Amino acid sequence: MHSRSxxxxxxxxxxxxxxxILAATREALVEVGWSKLTLGDVATRAGVAKTTLYRxxxxxxxxxxxxxxxxxxxxxxxxxxSLAADIEGVVxxxxxxxxxxxxxxxxxxxxxxxxxxxxxxxxxxxxIVERQKRLVVQGRSRAQKRGELPAETDxxxxxxTADLIFDVVAGAVVHRTLVSAExxxxxxxxxxxxxxxxxxxxxxxV
Amino acid sequence: MHSRSxxxxxxxxxxxxxxxILAATREALVEVGWSKLTLGDVATRAGVAKTTLYRxxxxxxxxxxxxxxxxxxxxxxxxxxSLAADIEGVVxxxxxxxxxxxxxxxxxxxxxxxxxxxxxxxxxxxxIVERQKRLVVQGRSRAQKRGELPAETDxxxxxxTADLIFDVVAGAVVHRTLVSAExxxxxxxxxxxxxxxxxxxxxxxV
Amino acid sequence: MHSRSxxxxxxxxxxxxxxxILAATREALVEVGWSKLTLGDVATRAGVAKTTLYRxxxxxxxxxxxxxxxxxxxxxxxxxxSLAADIEGVVxxxxxxxxxxxxxxxxxxxxxxxxxxxxxxxxxxxxIVERQKRLVVQGRSRAQKRGELPAETDxxxxxxTADLIFDVVAGAVVHRTLVSAExxxxxxxxxxxxxxxxxxxxxxxV
Amino acid sequence: MHSRSxxxxxxxxxxxxxxxILAATREALVEVGWSKLTLGDVATRAGVAKTTLYRxxxxxxxxxxxxxxxxxxxxxxxxxxSLAADIEGVVxxxxxxxxxxxxxxxxxxxxxxxxxxxxxxxxxxxxIVERQKRLVVQGRSRAQKRGELPAETDxxxxxxTADLIFDVVAGAVVHRTLVSAExxxxxxxxxxxxxxxxxxxxxxxV
DNA sequence: TAATAATCGAGACGGTACGTCCGGTCTTAAA
DNA sequence: TTTAAGACCGGACGTACCGTCTCGATTATTA
Numbered sequence: 104m105h106s107r108s109x110x111x112x113x114x115x116x117x118x119x120x121x122x123x124i125l126a127a128t129r130e131a132l133v134e135v136g137w138s139k140l141t142l143g144d145v146a147t148r149a150g151v152a153k154t155t156l157y158r159x160x161x162x163x164x165x166x167x168x169x170x171x172x173x174x175x176x177x178x179x180x181x182x183x184x185s186l187a188a189d190i191e192g193v194v195x196x197x198x199x200x201x202x203x204x205x206x207x208x209x210x211x212x213x214x215x216x217x218x219x220x221x222x223x224x225x226x227x228x229x230x231i232v233e234r235q236k237r238l239v240v241q242g243r244s245r246a247q248k249r250g251e252l253p254a255e256t257d258x259x260x261x262x263x264t265a266d267l268i269f270d271v272v273a274g275a276v277v278h279r280t281l282v283s284a285e286x287x288x289x290x291x292x293x294x295x296x297x298x299x300x301x302x303x304x305x306x307x308x309v
Numbered sequence: 310m311h312s313r314s315x316x317x318x319x320x321x322x323x324x325x326x327x328x329x330i331l332a333a334t335r336e337a338l339v340e341v342g343w344s345k346l347t348l349g350d351v352a353t354r355a356g357v358a359k360t361t362l363y364r365x366x367x368x369x370x371x372x373x374x375x376x377x378x379x380x381x382x383x384x385x386x387x388x389x390x391s392l393a394a395d396i397e398g399v400v401x402x403x404x405x406x407x408x409x410x411x412x413x414x415x416x417x418x419x420x421x422x423x424x425x426x427x428x429x430x431x432x433x434x435x436x437i438v439e440r441q442k443r444l445v446v447q448g449r450s451r452a453q454k455r456g457e458l459p460a461e462t463d464x465x466x467x468x469x470t471a472d473l474i475f476d477v478v479a480g481a482v483v484h485r486t487l488v489s490a491e492x493x494x495x496x497x498x499x500x501x502x503x504x505x506x507x508x509x510x511x512x513x514x515v
Numbered sequence: 516m517h518s519r520s521x522x523x524x525x526x527x528x529x530x531x532x533x534x535x536i537l538a539a540t541r542e543a544l545v546e547v548g549w550s551k552l553t554l555g556d557v558a559t560r561a562g563v564a565k566t567t568l569y570r571x572x573x574x575x576x577x578x579x580x581x582x583x584x585x586x587x588x589x590x591x592x593x594x595x596x597s598l599a600a601d602i603e604g605v606v607x608x609x610x611x612x613x614x615x616x617x618x619x620x621x622x623x624x625x626x627x628x629x630x631x632x633x634x635x636x637x638x639x640x641x642x643i644v645e646r647q648k649r650l651v652v653q654g655r656s657r658a659q660k661r662g663e664l665p666a667e668t669d670x671x672x673x674x675x676t677a678d679l680i681f682d683v684v685a686g687a688v689v690h691r692t693l694v695s696a697e698x699x700x701x702x703x704x705x706x707x708x709x710x711x712x713x714x715x716x717x718x719x720x721v
Numbered sequence: 722m723h724s725r726s727x728x729x730x731x732x733x734x735x736x737x738x739x740x741x742i743l744a745a746t747r748e749a750l751v752e753v754g755w756s757k758l759t760l761g762d763v764a765t766r767a768g769v770a771k772t773t774l775y776r777x778x779x780x781x782x783x784x785x786x787x788x789x790x791x792x793x794x795x796x797x798x799x800x801x802x803s804l805a806a807d808i809e810g811v812v813x814x815x816x817x818x819x820x821x822x823x824x825x826x827x828x829x830x831x832x833x834x835x836x837x838x839x840x841x842x843x844x845x846x847x848x849i850v851e852r853q854k855r856l857v858v859q860g861r862s863r864a865q866k867r868g869e870l871p872a873e874t875d876x877x878x879x880x881x882t883a884d885l886i887f888d889v890v891a892g893a894v895v896h897r898t899l900v901s902a903e904x905x906x907x908x909x910x911x912x913x914x915x916x917x918x919x920x921x922x923x924x925x926x927v
Numbered sequence: 928t929a930a931t932a933a934t935c936g937a938g939a940c941g942g943t944a945c946g947t948c949c950g951g952t953c954t955t956a957a958a
Numbered sequence: 959t960t961t962a963a964g965a966c967c968g969g970a971c972g973t974a975c976c977g978t979c980t981c982g983a984t985t986a987t988t989a
Contacts, residue, residue: 112963208424212417274483298508300510305510553970622833627828678903682897711916716919761948932986940980
């Protein structure tokens with residue numbers, strides 16, 4: 104019982120091509136931005152024919168999602184000793200990625216496109232959103248072990264809260280960076296972590 | 310002898326044209342979305358020549374910003390008796406606007422474009438961001454009068470906090486709607502308001 | 516009652532463009548031949564956008580027919596005093612045109628294409644064939660006035676004979692030039708005129 | 722132990738492949754014509770890989786010449802008793818071949834191509850022109866035996882005359898069929914044979 | 928009331944990119 | 959070494975929009 108393909112015919116696809124294309128895509132995003140990025144130019148930069156590119160990706164959006172998704176796989180959550188410090192750490196990492204022009208330019212564009220393209224939205228969710236939601240789960244369980252947060256009782260409620268936190272954190276950082284166009288610096292991060300932990304009405308510790 | 314408007318010569322611009330163009334733009338956003346919207350099509354829908362359109366807007370982005378900005382002027386902050394209720398009210402209004410396809414499709418697209426176009430970013434900030442930030446200020450002062458929030462001492466600090474709150478609220482709603490692609494319903498809004506008021510570590514009242 | 520168009524709207528088509536395009540087509544036929552002629556290259560040579568070219572011609576074949584047809588309008592039938600001399604004269608003129616690379620390369624190609632395209636065949640017939648058949652009619656009437664040929668009685672028969680002569684003359688010259696690839700020189704022309712006048716079995720005068 | 726063909730190594734070429742490819746070429750000529758004929762399609766029709774095709778023919782033109790040349794080998798010159806009848810017979814046969822779409826479409830196209838490709842012209846001459854010129858020689862010698870034509874004295878002159886007749890006959894039929902696009906029927910053939918034998922000025926027998 | 932001047936709809940213009948198709952070559956595994 | 963399969967690079971296709979321009983026709987103000 105072979106699970107894999109039964110001795111595929113013909114010349115196999117070049118793995119180098121895919122790598123070169125994604126790298127060329129990011130390079131082009133940096134230099135010309137999303138709206139002026141053309142697949143012909145990407146192919147040229149990658150030293151590849153347009154045909155080769157279209158054989159693997161159906162269009163600009165799909166290509167950019169894959170090119171950008173790789174950037175977010177760098178995110179990690181090293182244990183910094185407290186929930187506040189962990190939040191600050193991951194927010195700064197996230198902001199650093201959003202500071203790179205290949206991410207700024209591409210990310211919002213594909214999100215915009217996804218509002219009219221269900222397959223694209225699903226691709227974004229799989230490639231980017233769900234993959235990074237792990238950080239929330241990991242941070243919470245670590246805080247629970249430290250006794251900073253109470254243990255979950257209802258697993259459904261736990262999932263909903265994780266989603267909420269993810270939307271708040273990611274949304275705030277994206278909005279600050281791209282819409283308000285203000286820097287996510289240490290000071291802002293500290294304020295944000297305080298708000299997230301203790302709320303508007305809460306008593307933030309000195 | 311008029312001091313203002315140096316008595317322009319020639320046939321004056323048709324005011325009906327501008328109105329028709331903006332309406333046609335929103336109509337096209339609904340039907341075909343941002344990326345397939347063409348200025349030629351908008352002109353045709355508005356019953357106007359392309360020349361007329363270009364005489365008033367320099368391109369697609371500027372046109373869409375103006376067409377979308379009008380949507381957000383509907384937002385209001387009726388007094389619902391408590392800070393929590395006020396937050397829930399405005400978030401639901403905001404979510405309702407983001408549910409309209411002309412806003413979904415256009416808003417993120419121009420934000421994406423603005424990452425490489427300072428003039429466009431400034432236009433977005435003026436037309437949309439700053440104009441809605443009034444809601445935060447208004448809500449906070451109302452909560453202070455009610456005694457739900459302490460009075461501000463440092464005005465700089467007050468402004469920074471208002472910006473933070475705006476990014477958190479707007480970012481979370483946008484992210485939930487467009488990226489996570491989940492509904493902003495009454496339940497989510499209640500959870501979000503709770504988080505915003507009392508934080509992760511805080512004790513939300515029953 | 517105006518017979519012409521009722522005040523046409525919009526910018527009128529540039530007459531210079533059509534001229535430049537046809538000239539560029541002939542230039543390209545000379546340099547690269549029919550099969551390597553591309554409409555993009557023709558447009559570039561003519562200093563014209565591809566759109567402009569496609570607005571006037573539906574494709575390569577139609578364009579080449581028009582470009583080549585103009586060459587044949589040079590043909591004339593000066594009175595050389597006898598039927599034999601008139602035939603020799605026009606055959607030499609025809610051969611001279613077929614010697615030009617823009618004609619060689621293009622003419623047979625569009626004829627080949629016309630075997631599968633009725634509209635194209637009709638266009639060739641109108642633009643080239645029928646327009647040159649006048650030479651046969653003119654030459655015959657002149658020979659009749661000279662008494663070299665008997666007057667026609669049946670007009671239908673006259674037309675059929677004119678067609679026959681045209682096919683024989685044009686066909687022989689084209690075949691000699693393009694298929695046999697031999698020169699149509701004075702000697703061959705004299706032999707051909709002799710054959711045409713007196714036949715295989717006839718007694719050509721010394 | 723073969724003396725010739727230095728014992729080629731490896732798998733021998735499939736003889737069936739060449740036959741299938743030529744047949745597939747004619748089939749494709751019938752269905753899509755010369756200009757839309759693609760070598761990939763021919764290979765598929767022949768159940769053969771493109772590599773196999775390119776190993777035997779250098780391109781489309783060479784392939785089509787070979788595929789079309791076979792059609793003309795059917796031509797014969799049965800003795801019909803008189804020169805006029807022999808001419809009429811062979812002209813009708815030739816016209817029948819030119820009526821087949823695989824010949825119409827392909828023949829003129831390769832002739833057109835040959836105006837810029839000497840090797841191709843030579844290939845056409847060898848494969849088609851010279852091979853059919855035998856019919857002229859055969860017909861003339863038969864007519865001389867019958868006493869319809871005088872015997873040749875100068876062999877050079879004889880060859881030149883044979884070439885002339887071939888160009889006139891083939892040219893007229895091709896022009897009538899493909900350019901004038903009129904049928905080569907019995908009536909036309911009789912008129913043509915009359916013209917060829919007795920000329921314009923000659924006295925055709927009743 | 929006439930001249931002036933900027934607007935209007937219409938549509939052609941030079942460009943750029945699209946996504947597809949085909950030509951001809953190369954790289955596999957199998958025969 | 960040939961075969962079928964199919965990926966590869968390159969280049970042209972015909973189309974769609976871009977943003978500009980040139981028309982004749984309107985519609986105001988100013989003289």
